[in-house]
Structure formats: structure tokens, C-alpha cells
Amino acid sequence: MNLKSLGIIVALILIMFMSAIETSIVSLAMPTIKENLNVSTSISLIFAVYFMAIVIANPIVGEMLDRTKIIYITLFGLMLFMLGSLFSGLSGTFTMLVISRFIQGLGAGVMMALSQIVPKLAFEIPLRYKIMGIVGSVWGISSIIGPVLGGGILEIATWHWLFFVNIPIAILAMILVIFTFHFEHEQTTTTKKLDVKGLSLFYICVFGLIFAVMNKSHLYFNVIAIIVVIVLGIMLFKYEQKQRTPFIPVEEFNKTIVLIFFTDFAYAIILMGYNLYMPIYLQENIGLSPLQSGFVIFPISIAWLMLNFSLDKIEAKLSQKVLYISSFASLMLCGSLVLIGTHSPLFIAFSLLLAGVSFGTVYTKDSVITQEETSPKNMKRMMSLYTLTKSLGNSIGATIMGYIYAMNFVFTTLHIHNVIITSLFILLILVVLWFSVNRSKMKHSH
Incomplete structure (x- = not known):
């Protein structure tokens, strides 16, 4: 080097x-x-x-x-x-x-x-x-x-x-x-x-979505905001299709790219659950200091870093679908282990190595697929939109997981269980989507 x-x-x-x-x-x-x-x-x-x-x-x-x-x-x-x-x-x-x-x-x-x-x-x-x-x-x-x-x-x-x-x-x-x-x-x-009109419509959609998630006053405001976002989103899509140089290069959004963006958004939400609310649980329920709770979730970063040094070798042996499904399974296993051993910080720390492997694989692959699958003329725009997807996932995830963490359910004894179960549910949706998209691709190729 x-x-x-x-x-x-x-x-x-x-x-x-x-x-x-x-x-x-x-x-x-x-x-x-x-x-x-x-x-x-x-x-x-x-x-x-x-x-x-x-x-x-x-x-x-x-x-x-x-x-x-x-x-x-x-x-x-x-x-x-x-x-x-x-x-x-x-x-x-x-x-x-x-x-x-x-x-x-x-x-x-x-x-x-x-x-x-x-x-x-x-x-x-x-x-x-x-x-x-x-x-x-x-x-x-x-x-x-x-x-x-x-x-x-x-x-x-x-x-x-x-x-x-x-x-x-x-x-x-x-x-x-x-x-x-x-x-x-x-x-x-x-x-x-x-593309001023496309840019303006896009920002209205983004802030409408944030408002729909974060508004705590009347529920009907949230419903109205979601309806407005859907209507404006359709208008934006139709408008950008007609533009020679659109702000959103809609022609780049094939099934794979849409799935990648959704996966990244979902993973950003899950990551916020682990990164923000696991330390809160460890401090409030277990009595650890902020520094000690930081060390418990540190294995996510260690595994994330180490995984990327051998990702090319792993990728050579697995298909894209198998790589993603394996990553989802790794995070599901991590969540299941944390549910079992929630009272042991050391057990949680070891379990989170599986989360690090999953986050490292998915985030790196999402980014590289977006870089490689989009045309050179639109690559920079698409990577900016990809980063936005992650940022939106982080900010919306921090809010949603905050609501879920604070809720009291009959079937959970600890607040952190709410976050883990929500993460498992999101992962289940991703598994179904990855199987269905790949199946439709196979049908199309036949």
C-alpha cells in the first residue's frame, strides 16, 4: 500500500x-x-x-x-x-x-x-x-x-x-x-x-416521513403525513421518469437496488436498537457504568471489522442470496441468544459477535452492490441516496425503537426484549423478501 x-x-x-x-x-x-x-x-x-x-x-x-x-x-x-x-x-x-x-x-x-x-x-x-x-x-x-x-x-x-x-x-x-x-x-x-422541482418534492417526502414517525401529538396528523408522503412519492416518481437529468435517477432502481436500499434501511433501524438501547438496559437494569456498557457492545465493532478482511473469500464460496440469508440468520441467532441470557453482560457480549458479523456483511455488500450495479454517470447520486437511506434508518430507528423500548407488553419481562423481538420480526420480513425476489428472478429467467 x-x-x-x-x-x-x-x-x-x-x-x-x-x-x-x-x-x-x-x-x-x-x-x-x-x-x-x-x-x-x-x-x-x-x-x-x-x-x-x-x-x-x-x-x-x-x-x-x-x-x-x-x-x-x-x-x-x-x-x-x-x-x-x-x-x-x-x-x-x-x-x-x-x-x-x-x-x-x-x-x-x-x-x-x-x-x-x-x-x-x-x-x-x-x-x-x-x-x-x-x-x-x-x-x-x-x-x-x-x-x-x-x-x-x-x-x-x-x-x-x-x-x-x-x-x-x-x-x-x-x-x-x-x-x-x-x-x-x-x-x-x-x-x-x-432539477429543482424533483429536489423540492423529494425533501418534502423525506420530512413528511420523519414527521409521520416522530409526531407525538394527535395520531391523525401521523396518518395524514403518511398519506401525503405516498401521494407525493408517486408524483415524484412519475415526474422524474420524464426528466432528462432527474435528481432521483429512477431508471437505476431495479428490483435488486430497491431490495438493497430497503435492507439497509431495515438494518439501520435494528442497529439503533442494539447500539442505543442495549447500553441503556445494561446501565438501568444491570447497573453497569456507561463505559462498561460500551465494552459489552464493543464486540459488534470487532466482528464487523474482522469480517471485512475475509469477506471476499466468503463471497467467493456463497451466492449473493445465501450470503444475505446467512447474515440474517446470524443476527436472528444473536437476538435469540440475548433473549435467553439477558442477565449476563458477558454472555451478551459474546452473542453480539454474531451481530457484528451480520452488520459487517450486509452494510459492506449493500454499499458495494450499489456502487457496482448503478451506471457510472449516476453512481455518485445513488451513493448519496444510499447514505440518506442509512441516515433515515438511524434517525427513524432511534425514535421507533425508543417507543418500543418504553412499552409494556404481557409477553415480555424486560424492555430490551421488546427491541430484540422487533428486530427478529424485521429480519423475518427481510428473509421473506429475499426469497421472494430471488424466486421471481428465477421465474423471469425461465
Whole structure:
């Protein structure tokens, strides 16, 4: 591996680390920030605006890449993130902090979309699998480092430094990007007209969907929102079919790509269940510290990372369908074991190795199939939309799994069981879909 490749990998790790650690590192300081800034409204707004900004930024990256080189967009994303971090740290009021977090989230959204596109431009398979495994596992590793780093900073300094710590990391990433993000096969065209109507309809659909899931007032608002999203979605699809340069390249959405996007969305929801609510259960019911609970879910990241170093060899022996069904079975087995041994943190930790294998396989394969199956002219747009699918799954999953975790059912004794059973149900739907789509493909080929 040459120096340039190493520089690209380090830059991608730093970019993903900054985007991912923001949730786990800031959550520790919530009580302090609330007291210090005299917050009377919901303190969780500092997370909501961050995720909202990511959702806004993700899909537009593909459009930007058609017009500008990847190096400039990466630097723009890093600059936004750095400015957002700086002003978050300098915030003297809650309003300023919320606005700063929104700017920071826009930068994170740009960087997250690029982290799916850069490996395709820079590396060939099987090395690409390894790189994407390393970058993907950063999400899990940040859940360990976040509490440690955050706790250490809060011991010696104020909460403002939780944001200032991003600035030197962002500067280092910018230096690496300037020297390494030069790709031979990169193409930019400025002749395409921006599809403003398609873009507007798309964003209305996205925010309608988020509202339908997150609204807690009257239920009929949620129902109306879902109906509006379905109607606008059909309008958007029909409109984009007629466009020469659509914002959503609908011709790319064959059965395989639709199934891949749905699988990724479903897996993002399940991952939120494990990553967010397993530590809450371990702290509230078992009495572990935030750091100890982080170590219990750490095997997800370890298995995720290790799997990607041998994914090319596994893939050579299995068909695509068998690979996915095996991954679903691995996560089902993990869920079943956790249901049996919920009171033993050590047993949970070992069981979660199976979850890491499943997440590592599905996320890496989803990304690579989207990169390889879409036409070169639409690849960047499709990867931006793919990243959005994951971001939507994360934000909607965090909310849905939160509702489910808090519910009381006759057939469950612990709240974490609700999350596991929901995950098993989602996996069952995926198994049925993968079998039915592959069966229809076989019928078609006959």
C-alpha cells in the first residue's frame, strides 16, 4: 500500500470518527449543558437538529459531485463541521448551540455521503471491502471512545471542549484531503440543469416521513403525513421518469437496488436498537457504568471489522442470496441468544459477535452492490441516496425503537426484549423478501 492510499484511509477514518462520535460524546454532557444554558425546552433538540441536518445534506452531495471535484466538496464539508464545532463550543445561549449543531450536522452529512463514494474511486475489490470495513466499524468504536474521551474532558474542562476537540482533528483531515483526494477516473459535468422541482418534492417526502414517525401529538396528523408522503412519492416518481437529468435517477432502481436500499434501511433501524438501547438496559437494569456498557457492545465493532478482511473469500464460496440469508440468520441467532441470557453482560457480549458479523456483511455488500450495479454517470447520486437511506434508518430507528423500548407488553419481562423481538420480526420480513425476489428472478429467467 502506497503513502497516498494510506493518507486516504486515515482521512476517511478521521471524517467518520468526527461524524460518529458527536452523539456519544455530547450525550454525557446533557445535564451540564441544560443547567449551564438554563434550557427550559427539550434538551434533545441538540441531537434532533444534528440528525435533521445530516438528512438534508446527504442527498445533495451527488448533485454537487456532478459539478465540482470531490476534494472541494470534502473540504467544504470539513469546513462546515469545523465552524459548527467552533460555534457550538463558543455558544452562550441554547439557541446559538442549536444553530451551531445544525451547521455541524450539515458538514457531517456531506462527509458521511463522501465516505461511501471515495472508496469506489480510490480502491479495487477486495481491498475496498477491507477499507469499508475499517471505516464502517468506526461507528461502533466511537461508542467506546466517546464516553471515555467525553468523561475525561468533563473531568478537566467545561462541556465547551467537547466541541473544540473536533477542530484539530478536522484540520488534520483537511491537510490529508488536500494531498490525497486526487482521483484519475473522477468526472465532473456542469452542463446538467438542476432539477429543482424533483429536489423540492423529494425533501418534502423525506420530512413528511420523519414527521409521520416522530409526531407525538394527535395520531391523525401521523396518518395524514403518511398519506401525503405516498401521494407525493408517486408524483415524484412519475415526474422524474420524464426528466432528462432527474435528481432521483429512477431508471437505476431495479428490483435488486430497491431490495438493497430497503435492507439497509431495515438494518439501520435494528442497529439503533442494539447500539442505543442495549447500553441503556445494561446501565438501568444491570447497573453497569456507561463505559462498561460500551465494552459489552464493543464486540459488534470487532466482528464487523474482522469480517471485512475475509469477506471476499466468503463471497467467493456463497451466492449473493445465501450470503444475505446467512447474515440474517446470524443476527436472528444473536437476538435469540440475548433473549435467553439477558442477565449476563458477558454472555451478551459474546452473542453480539454474531451481530457484528451480520452488520459487517450486509452494510459492506449493500454499499458495494450499489456502487457496482448503478451506471457510472449516476453512481455518485445513488451513493448519496444510499447514505440518506442509512441516515433515515438511524434517525427513524432511534425514535421507533425508543417507543418500543418504553412499552409494556404481557409477553415480555424486560424492555430490551421488546427491541430484540422487533428486530427478529424485521429480519423475518427481510428473509421473506429475499426469497421472494430471488424466486421471481428465477421465474423471469425461465
